[in-house]
Amino acid sequence: MKNNHMKSLSLRWLLSTLIAVLSSGCAGAGSNRLVAEGNIGTTVSAVSHYGKGIGIGDFYINGQWGGVLYDGWGGGGATVCCVSLPRTTNAPTMVTVKWETYRTAVAEERWHEATIPVHFSVPPGDGDGLKVHFLPGHRVEIWYARIGLWDPEYPGPPYPRPPAPDYVPLPDEKPEPVKGK
Numbered sequence: 001m002k003n004n005h006m007k008s009l010s011l012r013w014l015l016s017t018l019i020a021v022l023s024s025g026c027a028g029a030g031s032n033r034l035v036a037e038g039n040i041g042t043t044v045s046a047v048s049h050y051g052k053g054i055g056i057g058d059f060y061i062n063g064q065w066g067g068v069l070y071d072g073w074g075g076g077g078a079t080v081c082c083v084s085l086p087r088t089t090n091a092p093t094m095v096t097v098k099w100e101t102y103r104t105a106v107a108e109e110r111w112h113e114a115t116i117p118v119h120f121s122v123p124p125g126d127g128d129g130l131k132v133h134f135l136p137g138h139r140v141e142i143w144y145a146r147i148g149l150w151d152p153e154y155p156g157p158p159y160p161r162p163p164a165p166d167y168v169p170l171p172d173e174k175p176e177p178v179k180g181k
Helices: 002-024
Strands: 039-048 055-061 064-069 074-086 094-103 108-120 130-135 139-144
Touching (some): 064 074, 094 139
Antiparallel strands (some): 130 139
16 A cells, blocks of 8 residues: 555656656746747647547647547647747748547548648747647648637637537548447
8 A cells, every 4th residue: 555655656746847847848938958049839739620439649740749639529628848939930830740530430540741830820929829720621720829729719710619510531531330220
């Protein structure tokens, strides 16, 4: 019993230390060595617009892990750190997003990749992180804004509201099983 308690305390200490170290990388301070000169570190949250019956396994932005969305409708609650962005945006800021979708009803997993621009509604450093939108047709958009995903004034795709529609497979994907049989 005592051994399990010590393991639990050690794990809590390790997790809190890891969170503190990762959070320091997102501060964007001039002396921060985790972010390249001329860049800022920013957090990432994501939301899925796919529908029911599909989830997003891991996703990455420029090789940095961004998280997991188990459900194909909604999300945005978890925020991870960090992705590096330029401090100034004189030219379009392009990022590469790689993500895995899975459909348990048909045992199908796929990786997707897209290089896309970041949409800035405020200058880098003035927002509250990147918002990744996974859209039907395996499209993706990224927004950097001061306003949260649930705010009606949010400039990106509107937050998915219930009820979630069924996922509609693309022609090259396995069809959904017939319900009720």
